[in-house]
Amino acid sequence: MSAPLYGLVLSGGRSTRMGQDKAALRIGSRTQLERTMELMAPHVERAFVSVRPDQREEPLRGGFEQIADTRANLGPIAGIVAAQERFPDKAWLVLACDLPLLDAATLAFLLRARAPQRLATAFRSSHDGLPEPLCAVYEPASRRSLLAYVEAGRQCPRKFLVGAGDVELIDEPEPRALDNANTPEEHASAMSLLEQPNATAAAAARRLTVQYYAVLREQAGRREESLTTSARTARELYRELAQRYPFSLDPTVLRVAINGEFGDWTAPLADGDSVVFIPPVAGG
Amino acid sequence: MGAPFRFVRSAIDTGALRGELLDAGCGGYAAFEGWVRDHNEGQSVRHLEYEAYETLAVREAERIVAEAIARFRVAHIACAHRLGDLAVGELAVWVGVSAAHRHEAFLACRYVIDEIKHRLPIWKKEHYASGDSGWVNCERCAAPHAHQHPEPLEHA
Secondary structure, eight states: OOOOOEEEEEEOOOOOSSOOGGGOEEEEEHHHHHHHHHHHHGGGSSSEEOGEEEEEOOOHHHSOOOEEEESSOOHHHHHHHHHHHSSSSEEEEEESSOOTTTOHHHHHHHHHOOTTTEEEEEOOOTTTTTTEEEEEOOOGGGGGHHHHHHHOOOOOOHHHHHOOOOOEEEEETTTTOOOOOOSHHHHHHHHHHHSTTHHHHHOOOEEEEEEEEEHHHHHOSSSSEEEEEOBBBHHHHHHHHHHOOOSOEEEEEOEEEETEEOOOOOOOOTTTTTEEEOOOOOOO | OSEEEEESSSOOOOHHHHHHTOOOOOOOEEEEEEESSSSEEEEEEEEEEEEOOHHHHHHHHHHHHHHHHHHOOOOOEEEEOOOOOEEOOOOEEEEEEESSSHHHHHHHHHHHHHHHHHOEEEEEEEETTOOOEEEEETTTOOOOOOOOOOOOOOOO
């Protein structure tokens, strides 16, 4: 039985690098805060804005139900702690307000993957493999350990999820969806992506050819295929394919070839590339 | 003289390969033959199949041959590797080297066969008497082998 889900949009950041309030930045006709609240609404019973106490009366934030931080200078984790203190028996969908590329499909994907018997459900970053703490579901069971973490003087929510152990980690269906925008340049880059229809998918999608050999050929059930993917590197591509096929080999024992030469797992893939994953060899 | 490395799908013609190495300036010739053995890691092997990512394997083999020639100063190297189904006792891989002296020929031959085994994208599936089968080195995520080669001796 899963706990009822409430929503929390974090808007209490200082926006130092942006030079202006990130919650008030506009995406089309709406502010980032309004847009994030709208994305969240269909999934939660109640939605709150997390604020610092001195932000309560601001017009932008005043129109929403609020939860004010109870601890100062802790960053975003203070918002999560305050929400759990106020409604300890609810699960919380927590979203940062500076995720301009977050879309409804990515959020729906997270909620379908929610594992209520665990402490939390979060995306694994496509950049560094670590959990993304500010687009995640925190179950009521996480409250005690999160509080203990903060009371021990720690405040990094990502490291909390890394150390919490019992966390459901899922791969992002759209690798750029959780890119946050902390600077005017990052925000402008996200806006230019959003200006084209179906922009994030189009910008990220590439057509690749993949060939399979030996044990991977048997497990994929094919020698070759062409596919359209948002995977940016061979590492992301293998991870994506491993969800589709029952690959038994850990990528650490494989090599990769790109366009007929041994290649790099982390090099960017280009449209039209051909990729071969090379299982441990046994010639001679 | 053919390409220094080739894949073949029927019996390797060792006489023709050896013929490619003949050179009046060479006084030594060494060859290695790898055969299909009837057992591996305690299992009785009935037959096996080889599969390769041929374009990359050929390129990498040409690099190995060039390295061996530069490193051991041998005259000629020829290699062949079978693909497809092989029965016990069949010749799976052949490496031959000719050189001015026997010492470099032995070293280069050893270098080439070792590097072929470790670097070329070639895979071997063993079919066992028990009816089981398995891709060698892939069923238990084997770690890569550490291997070393001696340096060539200086000739006076």
